[in-house]
Amino acid sequence: MAAKIGAINWVIEISLLGGLVIFAKLPSWFWFLYTGIGILCASSFYILHKTGISERFKDPTLALPHLLIVCANQFLGLFLLPQLNFLFLIRIIEGAAYGLFLLTVRQYFILFLTFAIGLAAFIIFGASIAFPTSTLAVKILLYISLILTIGRLIFGSIYLDFLRSRLVATNKDIKESEARFRALTDLSSDWYWEQDADFRITRFESGRASKDLPPEMLIGKRLFESGITVKTPGGWEAHKAQIMAHQSFRDLVLHFDMPDNHDLYISVSGEAMIDNDGVLKGYRGVARDISEQKRADARIQHLATHDGLTGLPNRVMYNQMLSVAVQSALRYGGSFAVLFIDLDRFKFINDTLGHEAGDQLLKEISTRFRQTLRASDIVARLGGDEFVVLVPQVHEKKEIAVIARKIVDAAIAPFLLQGQECRVTASVGIAIFPDDAQDELTLTKSADIAMYAAKEAGKNNYQFFSAQVRSYALERMALETNLRQALERNEFTVYYQAKRDLASGAISGVEALLRWQNPELGTISPAQFIPIAEETGMIVPIGKWVLRTACRQNMAWLREGLPPVCMAVNLSVRQFTDDHLLLDIAAILEETGMDPRLLELEITEGLVMRDPAKAVTLLAAIKKMGVRLAIDDFGTGYSSLAQLKNFPIDTLKVDRSFIREVATNASDKAITEAIIAMGKTLCMTVIAEGVETEEQEDFLRQNSCDQMQGYYFSKAVLPEEFATLLRTHHAIPLPEDSSSTQFPA
Numbered sequence: 049m050a051a052k053i054g055a056i057n058w059v060i061e062i063s064l065l066g067g068l069v070i071f072a073k074l075p076s077w078f079w080f081l082y083t084g085i086g087i088l089c090a091s092s093f094y095i096l097h098k099t100g101i102s103e104r105f106k107d108p109t110l111a112l113p114h115l116l117i118v119c120a121n122q123f124l125g126l127f128l129l130p131q132l133n134f135l136f137l138i139r140i141i142e143g144a145a146y147g148l149f150l151l152t153v154r155q156y157f158i159l160f161l162t163f164a165i166g167l168a169a170f171i172i173f174g175a176s177i178a179f180p181t182s183t184l185a186v187k188i189l190l191y192i193s194l195i196l197t198i199g200r201l202i203f204g205s206i207y208l209d210f211l212r213s214r215l216v217a218t219n220k221d222i223k224e225s226e227a228r229f230r231a232l233t234d235l236s237s238d239w240y241w242e243q244d245a246d247f248r249i250t251r252f253e254s255g256r257a258s259k260d261l262p263p264e265m266l267i268g269k270r271l272f273e274s275g276i277t278v279k280t281p282g283g284w285e286a287h288k289a290q291i292m293a294h295q296s297f298r299d300l301v302l303h304f305d306m307p308d309n310h311d312l313y314i315s316v317s318g319e320a321m322i323d324n325d326g327v328l329k330g331y332r333g334v335a336r337d338i339s340e341q342k343r344a345d346a347r348i349q350h351l352a353t354h355d356g357l358t359g360l361p362n363r364v365m366y367n368q369m370l371s372v373a374v375q376s377a378l379r380y381g382g383s384f385a386v387l388f389i390d391l392d393r394f395k396f397i398n399d400t401l402g403h404e405a406g407d408q409l410l411k412e413i414s415t416r417f418r419q420t421l422r423a424s425d426i427v428a429r430l431g432g433d434e435f436v437v438l439v440p441q442v443h444e445k446k447e448i449a450v451i452a453r454k455i456v457d458a459a460i461a462p463f464l465l466q467g468q469e470c471r472v473t474a475s476v477g478i479a480i481f482p483d484d485a486q487d488e489l490t491l492t493k494s495a496d497i498a499m500y501a502a503k504e505a506g507k508n509n510y511q512f513f514s515a516q517v518r519s520y521a522l523e524r525m526a527l528e529t530n531l532r533q534a535l536e537r538n539e540f541t542v543y544y545q546a547k548r549d550l551a552s553g554a555i556s557g558v559e560a561l562l563r564w565q566n567p568e569l570g571t572i573s574p575a576q577f578i579p580i581a582e583e584t585g586m587i588v589p590i591g592k593w594v595l596r597t598a599c600r601q602n603m604a605w606l607r608e609g610l611p612p613v614c615m616a617v618n619l620s621v622r623q624f625t626d627d628h629l630l631l632d633i634a635a636i637l638e639e640t641g642m643d644p645r646l647l648e649l650e651i652t653e654g655l656v657m658r659d660p661a662k663a664v665t666l667l668a669a670i671k672k673m674g675v676r677l678a679i680d681d682f683g684t685g686y687s688s689l690a691q692l693k694n695f696p697i698d699t700l701k702v703d704r705s706f707i708r709e710v711a712t713n714a715s716d717k718a719i720t721e722a723i724i725a726m727g728k729t730l731c732m733t734v735i736a737e738g739v740e741t742e743e744q745e746d747f748l749r750q751n752s753c754d755q756m757q758g759y760y761f762s763k764a765v766l767p768e769e770f771a772t773l774l775r776t777h778h779a780i781p782l783p784e785d786s787s788s789t790q791f792p793a
């Protein structure tokens with residue numbers, strides 16, 4: 049609407065000027081007046097253009113109609129009045145100023161005022177001087193022109209007023225939007241930032257963001273030249289390539305090494321500001337302090353890669369480090385070693401003193417290992433009581449031997465756990481890269497194999513990996529793997545070896561001895577597999593199975609009409625520490641219906657001497673059930689008579705190592721005599737194991753030994769064979785009060 053009014057105004061004005069020129073011959077000085085007005089207009093336009101009063105508002109609706117109107121009018125005038133060419137030139141400049149330069153409202157207003165004043169000046173002064181003897185028609189035309197000029201001023205004012213109100217509204221919108229933005233940035237803990245086209249930070253502000261990063265630290269700087277580290281893959285080069293291509297970027301992670309030695313991480317995202325002509329004006333975006341998140345990530349990472357109890361690297365991290373060591377050794381040459389450590393007797397301490405004590409031991413031993421080794425050596429805990437040490441840069445085997453010895457020595461020093469002094473030992477297996485293995489997995493496995501060899505060699509020592517160690521360990525592993533399935537595959541059989549009463553020659557009892565027949569490995573001796581079963585804990589279910597089988601067999605013989613015999617069953621250390629032992633024995637007796645007095649449990653001296661106080665309680669409980677107790681392999685342990693009298697033992701089994709040369713060797717003879725005498729003193733039945741000859745048997749009989757067991761009378765045989773034996777060698781009846789054998793309190 050306003051543009052239309054302006055257009056009509058212009059049409060009338062130009063028509064009047066045309067009339068002026070037609071009705072009067074303009075004198076030459078008239079042109080000078082116009083030249084003056086033109087210079088005034090051009091200079092004011094130039095000043096406005098230079099000062100650029102307001103950049104915010106440029107309105108094409110203001111300028112374009114004027115450009116069209118002014119140009120159309122002036123070309124029309126030029127066509128009608130060629131002598132006014134200079135005036136037209138000025139008007140074209142005016143139109144161009146409106147149209148091409150997209151003036152601001154204020155600029156437009158000044159320009160408009162200049163032209164209007166110029167025109168009024170021309171009409172009032174110029175025309176009155178130019179036409180002193182003017183006709184009535186000229187005078188009328190002048191007055192109309194003056195009125196219209198005033199009208200144009202009024203219309204222009206209305207138009208400008210409308211524009212101004214629009215500008216005010218727009219400014220209000222802008223202010224509101226600005227206020228909203230401010231409120232958001234004030235509330236936000238993020239920063240808002242801007243960069244100029246040269247990528248220098250021009251703005252960096254936030255209401256609540258960390259005060260660690262004051263804007264002064266960044267204003268005027270280019271991020272990639274300020275010594276800041278970028279943590280995003282590709283680094284600054286990738287970022288620079290992005291911004292050079294005017295691309296947006298997200299989550300660029302910057303790291304600031306702050307003066308007080310703490311790490312500040314910020315994540316920056318931004319987008320390019322491009323003007324209508326496609327020219328880059330700069331970048332703007334947000335930034336967020338992610339230091340806390342980074343710290344949390346680091347904590348999670350630490351938890352994922354470190355053992356929670358000891359703080360040592362865990363298996364995950366060990367594998368990563370081993371991988372790096374292998375890669376670097378492959379690339380740069382050199383050799384390094386892996387030492388696999390397993391604590392001997394740790395399980396026993398854990399079982400007897402509890403997990404807390406076990407944990408404390410693990411923590412203390414970790415600290416010892418760490419203190420013993422160099423900072424460059426990596427100590428990791430793989431789990432349980434397994435540790436591993438990675439020694440980078442090995443030149444000679446003996447260097448590793450020194451380290452292994454240090455580890456063994458560090459482990460054996462006593463610990464004070466719950467007021468008790470405890471000891472563990474360490475078995476260490478060593479594998480060297482690249483001699484023993486060329487990849488991570490095989491290397492660790494080789495060290496593990498060598499560790500097994502160290503255990504087999506008596507524990508508390510170290511062993512280097514070798515082909516021999518390997519074949520031995522593989523054999524052992526095959527045994528272990530097969531043993532795990534032996535029970536469910538029914539590969540076990542119980543054989544029975546008779547015990548003979550030396551006075552009467554009758555069968556006085558029988559011992560159940562386990563046999564393992566594996567389709568791949570053949571017949572495996574208990575001496576080979578029982579220790580593995582003990583170590584792995586498999587002895588608990590296996591031992592239970594033997595006990596049940598032996599009791600069932602004994603009952604089967606009874607049902608066949610054979611005389612009752614006392615069934616001896618071996619009890620291992622691990623079974624003895626099993627919490628369910630008593631319940632299991634009671635349940636099996638109940639289930640098979642066997643008289644408890646027909647059962648004798650054979651335990652070793654070592655077993656009771658580990659924890660005599662506990663052993664006394666447990667043995668008393670077993671005894672209370674009516675079950676007999678025997679000490680197996682007697683003489684090989686360190687039990688003294690004083691200790692032995694505290695245990696509710698019925699039978700002493702003299703170890704076969706003394707019997708082997710009892711007839712010829714004076715000291716074996718003396719020991720055997722002493723054991724027999726001691727057993728008698730304590731009202732125990734004494735039985736000699738491993739009797740293979742008549743001389744041995746004669747000696748034992750002459751020395752009042754009660755019973756014998758050995759190949760001389762019978763090997764361990766299958767149940768049917770034992771039944772035959774029993775038929776021909778009647779068992780001696782059990783003493784009535786056998787279950788209440790006297791023993792000192």
Ligand SMILES: Nc1nc2c(ncn2[C@@H]2O[C@@H]3COP(=O)(O)O[C@H]4[C@@H](O)[C@H](n5cnc6c(=O)[nH]c(N)nc65)O[C@@H]4COP(=O)(O)O[C@H]3[C@H]2O)c(=O)[nH]1
Pocket residue numbers: 545560561562573574575578591594618619620650680681704737738739740757758759760764
């Ligand atoms: N040279 C010689 N040896 C004789 C003679 N008489 C018997 N033996 C052997 O001596 C071992 C006696 O068993 P042990 O001392 O309890 O020693 C047993 C026992 O400690 C363990 N064992 C066997 N069966 C079981 C079981 O069911 N449970 C547990 N925990 N251990 C068992 O394995 C060990 C070895 O058992 P075996 O190989 O059956 O060997 C048996 C038996 O066959 C002889 O005159 N000469």
